[in-house]
Amino acid sequence: MLGISILLAVSYRHIAKSTGNLSATGAVAMLLTLVLGAYAARGSIALSLGAAVIAAVLLDMKPTLHGWLRLIEHRELTAALQLLVLSVVILPNLPSVGLGPYHALNPYQLWWAVILIASLSMVGHVAMRITGAQRGILWTGLLGGLASSTAATLALARFARLQPSLEGACAAGALGACGVMFFRVAVLLGVIQPILLVTFGGALLVTGAVLLGLAFLQWQQFSGTPSSEAEIAPMAPFDLGTALGFGVFLAVVAVLVPAAKQWLGAGGIYVLSAASGLADIDAIVISLARIHSAGELGTVTVITAMGLAILTNMITKASIAWVTGGQQVGQAVCKGYAIAMLAGGLSLALNVYLL
Numbered sequence: 001m002l003g004i005s006i007l008l009a010v011s012y013r014h015i016a017k018s019t020g021n022l023s024a025t026g027a028v029a030m031l032l033t034l035v036l037g038a039y040a041a042r043g044s045i046a047l048s049l050g051a052a053v054i055a056a057v058l059l060d061m062k063p064t065l066h067g068w069l070r071l072i073e074h075r076e077l078t079a080a081l082q083l084l085v086l087s088v089v090i091l092p093n094l095p096s097v098g099l100g101p102y103h104a105l106n107p108y109q110l111w112w113a114v115i116l117i118a119s120l121s122m123v124g125h126v127a128m129r130i131t132g133a134q135r136g137i138l139w140t141g142l143l144g145g146l147a148s149s150t151a152a153t154l155a156l157a158r159f160a161r162l163q164p165s166l167e168g169a170c171a172a173g174a175l176g177a178c179g180v181m182f183f184r185v186a187v188l189l190g191v192i193q194p195i196l197l198v199t200f201g202g203a204l205l206v207t208g209a210v211l212l213g214l215a216f217l218q219w220q221q222f223s224g225t226p227s228s229e230a231e232i233a234p235m236a237p238f239d240l241g242t243a244l245g246f247g248v249f250l251a252v253v254a255v256l257v258p259a260a261k262q263w264l265g266a267g268g269i270y271v272l273s274a275a276s277g278l279a280d281i282d283a284i285v286i287s288l289a290r291i292h293s294a295g296e297l298g299t300v301t302v303i304t305a306m307g308l309a310i311l312t313n314m315i316t317k318a319s320i321a322w323v324t325g326g327q328q329v330g331q332a333v334c335k336g337y338a339i340a341m342l343a344g345g346l347s348l349a350l351n352v353y354l355l
Contacts, residue, residue: 001031001034001035004030004031004034005031008027008030008031009027011027012024012027025059025062029055029059032055033052036048036051036052036055039051076126079122080122082240082243083115083118083119083122086111086114086115086118086243087115090111091108091111091112091115094107094108094111095107095108096108096109100255101255101258101259102255102258102259102262104254104255104257104258104291105251105254105255106290109290110247110250110251110254111247113192113247113250113286114243114244114247114250116188116191118243123146137156137159137166137169137170137172137173138169138172138173138176138215138216138219139173140152140155140156140173141153141156141172141173141174141175141176141177141180141215142173142176142177142179142180142212142215143180144173144177145176145177145178145179145180145181145184146180146184148280149177149178149180149181149317150280150313150316150317150320152173152174152177153174153177153178153317153320153321153333154320154324156170156171156173156174156177156321156325156329157170157174157320157321157323157324157325157326157329158324158325160324160325160326160328160329161324161325161326164326167325167326167328167329168218168221168328168332169218169219170325170329171218171321171325171328171329171332171333171336172215172216172218172219172332173215174317174321174325174329174333175211175212175214175215175218175332175333175336175337176211176212176215176216178211178314178317178336178337178340179207179208179209179210179211179212179215179340180208180212181208181281182204182205182207182208182211182310182344183204183205183208184282185204185281185282185285185306185310186201186204186205186208188282188285188286188289189201189204189285189289192286192289192290192293193289193290193292193293196289196292196299196302196303199299199303199348199351199352200303200306200348202347202348202351203344203345203347203348203351204344206343206344206347207340207341207343207344207347208340210339210340210343210344211336211337211340214336214339214340215336218332218336249280249283250283250286250287253272253276253283253284253287254287254290256272257269257272257284257287257288257291258291258296260272261296261297266301266304269288269297269301269305270304270305270308272284272305273288273305273306273308273309274308274309274311274312275312276309277308277309277310277311277312277313277316278312278313278316279316280313281306281309281310281313284305284306284309285306285309288302288305288306289302303348311341314337314341317333318330318333318334318337321333321334322334
C-alpha cells in the first residue's frame with residue numbers, strides 16, 4: 001500500500017503539472033483495487049466483488065455525477081455541511097438535562113429543535129431548486145412556506161408591487177405559504193408532543209387545507225398569464241448564523257414562558273405568545289409543546305396560547321401583503337385568512353365538543 005501510494009503520488013504530480021488535470025479518480029481506483037484484493041484474500045470474496053461492481057458503476061457514472069455536482073451552489077454545500085455538523089457532531093454530545101432559570105434550558109432539546117427548523121428550511125430551498133426556473137409564483141409560496149411563510153409573503157408582495165399584472169398570482173402564493181405553515185406546525189407538534197394533535201391537530205389541518213384550496217382557486221384565475229415564467233429569487237438555505245440566532249431566540253422564549261406563568265399566570269403566557277407571533281411562531285410553538293410534555297401547562301392554556309401566536313402572525317403577514325403588495329393582494333390575502341380561520345375555529349370547536 002505504501003509503495004503504490006508513493007508511486008501514485010509521484011505520477012499524480014507529474015500528470016497534474018504537465019496537463020493541468022487535477023482528477024484523482026485513477027489513483028483512488030487503483031488503491032481501492034489493492035484494498036479489495038487484499039480483503040478478498042482474507043476470505044470476504046463476495047463482499048469484495050460487490051464493492052468492486054459498485055465502484056465500477058460509479059466510475060461509469062462519473063460524467064453524470066460531475067453534472068450533478070455542478071448544479072450544487074457553494075452556499076448550498078456549505079449549508080449541508082453545517083447541518084451535518086449540527087446534527088452528527090454536536091447534537092449527540094449535548095446533555096439532555098434542564099439547566100438555567102426554571103431548568104428550562106435543555107441543550108439537547110434546544111439544539112434538536114434548531115436542527116428540525118434548519119432541516120425544514122433546507123428542504124424548502126432544495127425543493128424550490130429542483131422545480132427549476134419554471135416553478136412559477138405558486139411554487140414560490142408553497143415551497144417557501146416550508147422555510148418561512150413570512151419571508152415568502154414578503155418576497156411575493158414585493159414582486160406584486162413590481163409586476164401589478166401578477167398581483168392575483170402573488171396573493172395565491174401568499175395563501176399557499178400560510179397554508180404550508182399550518183402543516184409545518186402540525187409536524188412540529190407531532191414530533192415534540194403528539195398528544196396535542198388530538199385536540200389541535202384537526203384545526204391545523206383544516207385551516208391549512210382551506211388555505212391551500214383557496215390558493216389553487218386564486219391561481220386558476222391567473223393560469224393563463226405568463227406567471228410561470230416570472231422569476232423570484234429562491235429562499236436562501238439556512239446559514240449557521242440564522243440557526244444559532246433561532247436557537248438563542250428559542251432559549252429566551254423557553255425561559256420567558258415559565259417566568260410569565262409564575263409572575264403573571266396564564267395571562268402572561270398569552271401576552272408572550274401574542275408578542276412572539278408577531279415575528280415567528282416556531283419558537284413559541286416548540287416552547288409551549290415542550291412545557292406541555294413536562295406537565296407544567298394545561299392543554300387549554302397551551303392551545304389558546306398557540307392560537308394567539310398564530311393569529312398575530314397572520315395579522316403580521318396580512319399587513320405585509322396589504323402595505324407592500326398593494327390593495328388587491330391585501331384584500332385577497334385577508335379574505336382567504338378570514339375564511340380559513342373561520343373553518344379552523346369551527347373545526348376546533350367541534351373537536352372540543354366531541355371530546
